[in-house]
Amino acid sequence: MTPIPGRADVVIIGAGHNSLVSAILLARAGLDVVVLEAAGRIGGATRTERPFAKAPGLGQSTGSYLLGLMPPELLKTLDVTIPTLRRDPHYFLPTPGPAGSPYLLFGRDREDTRRQMAEFFSPRDVAADEALAVEIAALRADLAPSWLEEPGSVEEIADRHIRPQLQSTFLDLVRGSVVDYLARFGFKSDLLTAMYVVTDGLSGLNAGPDDPGTGHNFLVHNMCRLPGADGTWMIAEGGMGTVSRIFAETARAAGARIFTDAEVTAVTVDNRAVGGVVLADGRSITARVVLGGCDPYRLMSLVPDGALPTALTDRMAAARRTGTTLKLNLALRDLPRFSCLPADAPSPFGSTIHLLPGEAPMESVRRMWSEVQAGRLPAEPTVEWYLHTTVDESLRDADGNHSSALFVQSVPYQPADGSWDDLLPGYVDQLLALCDRYAPGTSDLVVDVMPLTPPGIEKHFGITGGHIHHVDNTVAFDQRMPYATGLDGLYAGSAGAHPAGSVIGAAGHNAAIKILQDL
CATH class of the missing domain: 3.90.660 (Polyamine Oxidase; Chain A, domain 2)
Structure with a gap:
């Protein structure tokens, strides 16, 4: 097994579909990209599982269950085909x-x-x-x-x-x-x-x-x-896990390295800029850029108090909702x-x-x-x-x-x-x-x-509050989590960012483009 490196250009937190889209684009641009997933498998809520003890061979899209909103232009850019x-x-x-x-x-x-x-x-x-x-x-x-x-x-x-x-x-x-x-x-x-x-x-x-x-x-x-x-x-x-599997294969082919069972517990900050991340086992990775593919509230919890702009933390706190699905x-x-x-x-x-x-x-x-x-x-x-x-x-x-x-719909x-x-x-x-x-x-x-249940979704997929859209879709466009957080080197690119929650991939694309422009 390839060991987790101590240094990278970009560390991406989470291996959901948006993170994998970002990994493809950033690795193709020549950056050294490391993706760290806390769970034992990739995909976030975009996964195919066999969760039934009494029917162990039966496949199920346990989280997201349909593909509709992904822009065809994105698939063309990534040069992938999803059956x-x-x-x-x-x-x-x-x-x-x-x-x-x-x-x-x-x-x-x-x-x-x-x-x-x-x-x-x-x-x-x-x-x-x-x-x-x-x-x-x-x-x-x-x-x-x-x-x-x-x-x-x-x-x-x-x-x-x-x-x-x-x-x-x-x-x-x-x-x-x-x-x-x-x-x-x-x-x-x-x-x-x-x-x-x-x-x-x-x-x-x-x-x-x-x-x-x-x-x-x-x-x-x-x-x-x-x-x-x-x-x-x-x-x-093949279920929604097909989406994340194809994206992961494409990211690896571009040179990105993806690690599971690798929980990030902190984002380090040096001189008002991101320095890297710390893992649950105490290891650390230095990086020029940290990209949160996890939900925005998980990402903000990893950053030292006071490091993010107050206007951002106040706005996101006002938008915070628990899931009702x-x-x-x-x-x-x-x-x-x-x-x-x-x-x-x-x-x-x-x-x-x-x-x-x-x-x-x-x-x-x-x-x-x-x-x-x-x-x-x-x-x-x-x-x-x-x-x-x-x-x-x-x-x-x-x-x-x-x-x-x-x-x-609502509980x-x-x-x-x-x-x-x-x-x-x-x-x-x-x-x-x-x-x-x-x-x-x-x-x-x-x-x-x-x-x-909503707490079950939170635990099973690692989404804060069990909210399947990360940020409620009553919150539109520029009021969602920004790609550039205002802390130098820290970016966000999950379903909580523009355009909306669902299996879209646009946030992963847009966050990667923003990073490349800034670098």
């Missing part, structure tokens, strides 16, 4: 009840989607959905170049990138709530509105549907531009059957399956957020359900089990009426009972579970 699988249909909105009950299966066939929407909802919803799609496509095209640049303010990005007729729309969307944005289109169906509010507006946020900044999260989640995606999210073949990873022995689907319906299993309260959905979404703010586990949680092994069979085991997951970081250890088993049963409402008998298919 992806198109989901068709990509959205499934079921309702409880027998065949003939309302449902939507969104896929490539737009005419069929229109037919379903008109049949089960209304012509007004068809028109609203198409108007939304046209406007978001225009904003997506305009905003895309800004993701691979240093951020400006909301106004500066609007002036520089957004076509004049959409600038006021863009400003209102980024600053405002997802509810206010969607209200402009005149959806008649509360259920359709709730679907877009929850899956794009609230995903990963410590926020409710009426809160400012949820519009920014909605826009972020509609920035899918990968080849063949047609504006949708895709599956990384619960992910229930599941091993299933067979596929569930949704009662609302007719026998000749396309398979819904590769899609994002939206489980939403049927009675007054938006009222229920607001009530859910009120419960979370009060520290209670929601009685009617909103859930995205995934079952990728029907599209990516490489993850299946010899027994034919399927990997699945429930992504629960308290710590419940007010008990501990997660005490409450989690009952809540898992409650979530499976919710699945049974739409697909009777699902709970009987469960072979094993791997639940990750």
Whole structure:
């Protein structure tokens, strides 16, 4: 095994996907790059694991689970190809009840989607959905170049990138709530509105549907531009660990050295500039540059008190939020059957399956957020359900089990009426009972579970507060963690920086470019 060196040009803390993007670009520029990962494996939350004791051969993307927001220009710059699988249909909105009950299966066939929407909802919803799609496509095209640049303010990005007729729309969307944005289109169906509010507006946020900044999260989640995606999210073949594996291989080929089980406990500062890092075992590495690929709060905790500008630490403290996401990873022995689907319906299993309260959905979404703010586990949680092994069979085991997951949008970081250890088993049963409402008998298919509460996400992936976006996506553009921290030689390039939290890679790219410019 190659020993960890005592000196490097650049030390990168963490081996998540952004760190690996930075390592590729910096090593190709001729710098001596060392990547230090505290865990025993690379990838951060972008990993494929085999976490089920009762189905040990079954693969699962335990953290991030879809690839959509990575800019195709970044992949071209890195000269890498990530194998992806198109989901068709990509959205499934079921309702409880027998065949003939309302449902939507969104896929490539737009005419069929229109037919379903008109049949089960209304012509007004068809028109609203198409108007939304046209406007978001225009904003997506305009905003895309800004993701691979240093951020400006909301106004500066609007002036520089957004076509004049959409600038006021863009400003209102980024600053405002997802509810206010969607209200402009005149959806008649509360259920359709709730679907877009929850899956794009609230995903990963410590926020409710009426809160400012949820519009920014909605826009972020509609920035899918990968080849063949047609504006949708895709599956990384082999699970999300494929992304980090390919990036790591490319970084090593460029000369970067990557070490696991190498926890950094301090960033040293000499004469108001970075001197290097200290590891948990006492070893130290001197470096010209230290780049934090870990979350911003972890990075700031490693720096001596007073070394960072007060304006930065105050701003980041004000933006700090705990995570509110619960992910229930599941091993299933067979596929569930949704009662609302007719026998000749396309398979819904590769899609994002939206489980939403049927009675007054938006009222229920607001009530859910009120419960979370009060520290209670929601009685009617909103859930995205995934079952990728029907599209990516490489993850299946010899027994034919399927990997699945429930992504629960909002739960308290710590419940007010008990501990997660005490409450989690009952809540898992409650979530499976919710699945049974739409697909009777699902709970009987469960072979094993791997639940990750917000504290579980914090512990398993090393993310401060268990916040999957590092910094809440209600915080936009230049208000996120800056690439250059203001301490000479210390940089940040994780999901907490511009443009947003998710598997994007742009922050790793932009931080590396900033470092090369400064050097």
